Amino acid sequence: MTGRGEVTTGPLAVGQFVSMIKRTLVQEPLFQRQTIKGEVSQWKQYPSGHTYFTLRDHDGQISAVIWKGRCTIHPSIKEGSVVVVTASLDVYVKRGNIQLNVERIEPANTLGAMEEARRQLVERLRLEGELDRPRKRPPFTPKHILIITGAGSAALADMHRLIENRWPGLRRTVIEVLVQGERATEEIVRGLALSRRLATPECAAQRGEPPVDLVIVGRGGGAPEDLWAFNLEPVVRAILASPIPVVSAVGHESDLLVSDLVADVRASTPSNAIERCVPVKAELEQWQDELNERLNHAMIRTFGDARRRLVNLHARLKVAPLAGINAGKRSMLTINSRLDRAVEATFARERTRIAGLEAALESIHPQRVLERGYAMTQTEQGDVVTNVNMLEVGQHYSLHFVDGTAQTTVTEIHTTEE
Numbered sequence: 081m082t083g084r085g086e087v088t089t090g091p092l093a094v095g096q097f098v099s100m101i102k103r104t105l106v107q108e109p110l111f112q113r114q115t116i117k118g119e120v121s122q123w124k125q126y127p128s129g130h131t132y133f134t135l136r137d138h139d140g141q142i143s144a145v146i147w148k149g150r151c152t153i154h155p156s157i158k159e160g161s162v163v164v165v166t167a168s169l170d171v172y173v174k175r176g177n178i179q180l181n182v183e184r185i186e187p188a189n190t191l192g193a194m195e196e197a198r199r200q201l202v203e204r205l206r207l208e209g210e211l212d213r214p215r216k217r218p219p220f221t222p223k224h225i226l227i228i229t230g231a232g233s234a235a236l237a238d239m240h241r242l243i244e245n246r247w248p249g250l251r252r253t254v255i256e257v258l259v260q261g262e263r264a265t266e267e268i269v270r271g272l273a274l275s276r277r278l279a280t281p282e283c284a285a286q287r288g289e290p291p292v293d294l295v296i297v298g299r300g301g302g303a304p305e306d307l308w309a310f311n312l313e314p315v316v317r318a319i320l321a322s323p324i325p326v327v328s329a330v331g332h333e334s335d336l337l338v339s340d341l342v343a344d345v346r347a348s349t350p351s352n353a354i355e356r357c358v359p360v361k362a363e364l365e366q367w368q369d370e371l372n373e374r375l376n377h378a379m380i381r382t383f384g385d386a387r388r389r390l391v392n393l394h395a396r397l398k399v400a401p402l403a404g405i406n407a408g409k410r411s412m413l414t415i416n417s418r419l420d421r422a423v424e425a426t427f428a429r430e431r432t433r434i435a436g437l438e439a440a441l442e443s444i445h446p447q448r449v450l451e452r453g454y455a456m457t458q459t460e461q462g463d464v465v466t467n468v469n470m471l472e473v474g475q476h477y478s479l480h481f482v483d484g485t486a487q488t489t490v491t492e493i494h495t496t497e498e
Contacts (some may be wrong), residue, residue, distance in 0.1 A: 095173060102171035105178075111169035113334070115195065116180070117188055123159045135165065135180065144180040151184045152303035162188040164195065166304075183334060184304045194304075198311045201338055205316070215344040216325040218357050221364070223290040224251040225357070226278060228271035228297040231256035235300040235329075235350040242354040247361045251289060253278065259299040264309035268297065272318035272326075279324045295322060296353045297339070298329030307331050310339040319343055329353035456480040468495055 092100075105111055118135040125131045129148030134141050144167060146153065157163060164187075167180035186194075205211050225243070229236050236254065243250050255274055257267035275295045277283050284291040297319070299307070309315060310330045316338050319326050328343035329350040340346040347353035457465040458478045465471060471490050479486045 094176075098171065098173045098176050102173055105169050105171060108169075113166060113168055113183070115164060115166050117162070117164045120157065120159060120161045120163055123157075135163075142180055143177060144182050146182045146185065151182065152306075153185060154187055156187055157185065164188050186304060194308060194311075198338060201311070201313055201316065202341065205338070205342065210320060211341055218325045218327070218345060219293050221247075221359060222250070222294040222357060224253070224278075224284075224292045224294075226253045226255065226275045226292045226295045228255045228257055228268060228275070228295065229350065230259040230299055233259075233300060235298065238351045239296070239354050242351055243358055246354065246358045250358065253292065260302065260306040260309060265312050265314050268309060269314050269318045272297065272315075272322060275324070276322060292324060294325055294327065294357060296327045296329055296347075296350070296357070297343075298327075298347070298350050298353065299331070300350060301331045301335065307335060307337060310337040312338075315339060316342050327353045327357060468493060 116135065118137050118141075121134045121136055121141075123131070123133045131146040131153065133144055133146075135144050136142075144165065163185050165180065165182045166184045167182045169178065170181045171178055202211075227236065227239060229239075236256075243252060255271040257271045258264045259268070272295070275292055278287075278292040281291055298310075301307075307330055310328070319328070319339055319342050325344040327345040327347050328337065328339040329347035329352065330337050330339060331349070333348040345353070345356065347356055456479075458480065459465060459470070460476055460478075463470075465477065471477070471493055473490050473493060476487060476489050479488055
């Protein structure tokens, strides 16, 4: 199908069409892990362990199923109970039915109040900027891990096993606490306070061990009310107060607690916390060996290149004096030839310029004027008479011609009228 109402491949099989609907619905985030409130009807618990019911209110209803072992069902839930469920939409292809796959279910009067308190806490943390604060990075190879979890729990056993498999003998301290019930919050906060003390150098020196540089707090999966201590403000504030990185490892991948929102690292399970924070020692050692080998090869190659350069320089130095002298001679000959040509060109330009000046001077020499029939008049003091106003009647003057000089006395002066 390429568009609304347009069929290009012929009729679709019913099963194929319903499967397309299912894929569309289950891939839509809006229909996954929604919290829904309604009244229970048609409540049926089968010997297989599955529970089927209908969730309804005055405006609508939808089928729902709780698969065996998926979540804990509170004993007070029955026909007519008002509940809050966390569920994802699914389609049963064989019958074409839309249904809810329920992941948790609680009486509305219990879980509803808890959810509201959780929502308010998250909103306060968001306004304070705690959800957006920079996170502390766990050490690449932790030296001392502190684990806060339930005593003798499967989660603790899994973490011990994984640590030994990945980094045998890694230093770790376990603080066993209650992780559910009324005292759980108090004990988890106490464990986090102790982790802050064990992280100080002074305490570590007294104990003769490295300071704690990573804290893992968490537990295995369970019903929402079993995990609720990790949604409470005292635990959340204790995590925020930690000077070293804290990993929140509570429940399963589908469980999202407030501790997950504020921790420096959120692990989907306790085992995942170890996988994310404890490297495999054998792999690091292999990587280190590879780096050392590459470094050795690089050093050998570098020294070899340097040795070859020294040999080449030595060979060049042997022939350098003679080659330098010959090159110097050729350079000097070239320079002398250029100087000779430059001097010759300069002299030629100067001779041409001087000849031009001589011709100009010759053309304006007074002798050339006298040769053209003019005479030059001088006073007895030798001044050249240039206009008639310099003459005086009765004075003697010398007249210079091209071929001699004559003396004369002015008897009369006439000026030219303009």
